[in-house]
Amino acid sequence: MVLETNILLTKEEAKLRDEVKDFVRSIDPDYLRAMEAEKIDYPKEALKEMAKRKILGLRFPKKYGGRELNWVSDCAACEEISVLGPSLGCVYSMPIIVGEALTAFGTEEQQKKYLIPILKGDITSAEGLTEPRGGSDFFGTITTAEKHGDIYVLDGEKRFIAGAVAADLFLLYARTDPKAPGHQALSAFLVEKDMGVEIAERYGLMGFHGMGTARIVLKNVEVPEENLLLGENTGALIFNRMMVPERLTSAAGSLGIRAALEIAMKYSDKRKAFGTTIRRFEGVSFKVANCLTKLDAARGLVHMAAKQADLDPDSRETRRLVSEAKLFATETAWEIVNDAMQILGGIGYTYVYPVEKALRDTRLGLIWTGSNEVMRMLVQHEAYKRLLAEEGKDRDLELDAIEAHKIAEKVFG
Numbered sequence: 001m002v003l004e005t006n007i008l009l010t011k012e013e014a015k016l017r018d019e020v021k022d023f024v025r026s027i028d029p030d031y032l033r034a035m036e037a038e039k040i041d042y043p044k045e046a047l048k049e050m051a052k053r054k055i056l057g058l059r060f061p062k063k064y065g066g067r068e069l070n071w072v073s074d075c076a077a078c079e080e081i082s083v084l085g086p087s088l089g090c091v092y093s094m095p096i097i098v099g100e101a102l103t104a105f106g107t108e109e110q111q112k113k114y115l116i117p118i119l120k121g122d123i124t125s126a127e128g129l130t131e132p133r134g135g136s137d138f139f140g141t142i143t144t145a146e147k148h149g150d151i152y153v154l155d156g157e158k159r160f161i162a163g164a165v166a167a168d169l170f171l172l173y174a175r176t177d178p179k180a181p182g183h184q185a186l187s188a189f190l191v192e193k194d195m196g197v198e199i200a201e202r203y204g205l206m207g208f209h210g211m212g213t214a215r216i217v218l219k220n221v222e223v224p225e226e227n228l229l230l231g232e233n234t235g236a237l238i239f240n241r242m243m244v245p246e247r248l249t250s251a252a253g254s255l256g257i258r259a260a261l262e263i264a265m266k267y268s269d270k271r272k273a274f275g276t277t278i279r280r281f282e283g284v285s286f287k288v289a290n291c292l293t294k295l296d297a298a299r300g301l302v303h304m305a306a307k308q309a310d311l312d313p314d315s316r317e318t319r320r321l322v323s324e325a326k327l328f329a330t331e332t333a334w335e336i337v338n339d340a341m342q343i344l345g346g347i348g349y350t351y352v353y354p355v356e357k358a359l360r361d362t363r364l365g366l367i368w369t370g371s372n373e374v375m376r377m378l379v380q381h382e383a384y385k386r387l388l389a390e391e392g393k394d395r396d397l398e399l400d401a402i403e404a405h406k407i408a409e410k411v412f413g
Contacts, residue, residue, distance in 0.1 A: 003258040003295065008303045009076060016058070016073050020080040023053055027084055035087060035210025036357060042124065042166030042212040047091050050081075051121030056095045060103050064111060065119030071306035075252035079299075082256025086361050087211045089256060090162050093249035098125040098171050100245045101188065104313075105230040105238055114169060114190060126167035127242075128158030128216065135160070136374050138173075138239060139182025143218065145174035145189065152176075152189065152228065154221040157200070160368075165202055165212025168193055172218075173239065176232050186235025189223050196221040207360030244313050244322055246369040251302045251325035254365050257333035260358040261291050264340035267353075278343075287339045298332040301325045320382035327375035330365035337362045 006014050027046065034040045050056050058073050060066030067073075074096060082089030095118050102115045117123045134140055143156025154174050161167070170191045177185040191197060201215040230238060265288055268279040278284045305325040308318045337359045341348040348355045366372050398404055 003262055003292070004079070005296065005299065008300065009072065013070075013073050013076055016069065017076040017080055019053070020055055020077045023050065023055060024080055024084060027088075032084060035085075038209050040210045042163055043088060043091055043210055044121075044124065044166060046088055047124065048121040050092060051119060056092070056121065057099045057115070057119040059096070060099055060115065060119065064103075064115045066099075071248065071309045072303055075248065075302055075306045078249050078252035079255040079302075082253035083259040084256070085357070086253055086256075086364065087208055089249070089253035090208075090211060093245070093253065094125055094127070094163060095119060096249055097127055097242065097245045098169070101171055101229060101238060101242060102190075104241055105188075105234075106190075107226075109226065110190060110229070118169070123168040124163060124166045125169045125171070126161050126163040127171045127246075128161045128164075129173065130158060130160045132157055132159050132215070136371055139186065139236070141173055141175055141182065141186055143172070143174040144178070145176050145187060145223070147176070147225075150225045152223045152225065154189065154191065154218045154223055157215060157217050159201075159215040160203070160213060161216060162208075162211050162213050164214035164216055165199060170197060170216070171229075171242075173235050180233065183236040184233055186239070187232050188229040188235050188238045190227040190229060191218075191221065191223055192227075195223055206363065207357065208364050240319070241313060243370065244309050244318060247322050247326040247375075248302070248305060248309060250365060250369040251298075251305065251322070251329040254329040254333040254362070255295065255299055255302060257336050257358065257362060258295055260337045260340040260355050261288070261295065263353055263355060264288070264343040264348075268343050284343055287343060291336045291339050294332045295336060298325075298329040301328055316382045316385060320379055320386075323370075323375040323378040323382075326369065327372050327379065330362075331372060333362050333365055 009017065026049070035043060054065070054067065055077060057066040058069040058077060059071065060068070062068055078089060078092055081092045099115055099118060102111050114123070118125050129138060131141060131143065133142060143154065143158065145152040145154045154172070156174060158172060170193070172189050172191050173186050174189060175185050176187040196219070198217040198219065199214050200217045203213045203215070205213060268284050268288070269277055271278050279288070302325045305321040308321045312318055337355065341355050341359055344353060344355055347353060350356065
């Protein structure tokens, strides 16, 4: 791959990225084809190889198997792995997501019991947010957790869980206060599959193959009190933090679409029409120029959000920038893959090139980890909050108008 950039990375971060590129080169195309044909339910071998190379959970403490690196490193690694497709990008990201909950909110005992084997690749983790009744309305969760002595009994369903078929451990949210509003009523639990989690439906998906995405059912599942994360009714606090790794890895993974663009560029330099290679026509070359510009812009925004997440993962500024990065990177990826297919023409619509697979895979990015409509809601909400809170602290730009003194003309209602 040649469409990445070093300008946003330190020497150490670039070295880490090159280390991850070695892993990417090691993946046999036959393995990817088996995933696409869904002959593989979940790529455990790839997960184990990532763990062996110590590229899982890069930001987490060394005592648990991490490297104590930063979000920029994680994003660079996620982009590289995602050139193989979002399924393997998700395999890489899930330990980041569940690991974030454990490192930020877990007890020492929970971290030792679960984070260490997750980063070793000995257990597979998954996260359950969406319920059959709705997706974006997270705080409308109706899965319940009733306490009986030193156990919680969970009842409910979660759907569209990536990796559920192979997961040994689930991070799940349930309502522990039936009377309080959602943001005050939810708690997070670490639920082992062997506690009674039932795989009720394995979904057939348009793309994102080989990840064993499923719906799970919880029927009187008994979860010990020590598997409660942080405390009762703290689910909103945990959820808000968890949206950083959820959405930042989605954004970084979307940059892997550069693989489809590279295929299209190489094709356009070989394919001839009307006596010359098609890259000589503005209809093609301008598409490439636009795609490259948008790809670099998306990467810059992703890395800016990553630096902000390192600075303060819980701030409103982080929430806004991460939402912007997820929104822009996933929509950029969708535009790029469509242009890549257009450049290839009819052959791009066949199985001869992997661009048709990339197109099917990429469509998911605009939906998962919070739809892009929700991202837009968050971006404008946080921007207004900051703007209005800091009113009067900066230059009053309205006074620069020629007739700014005509106060009587400023009528607002």
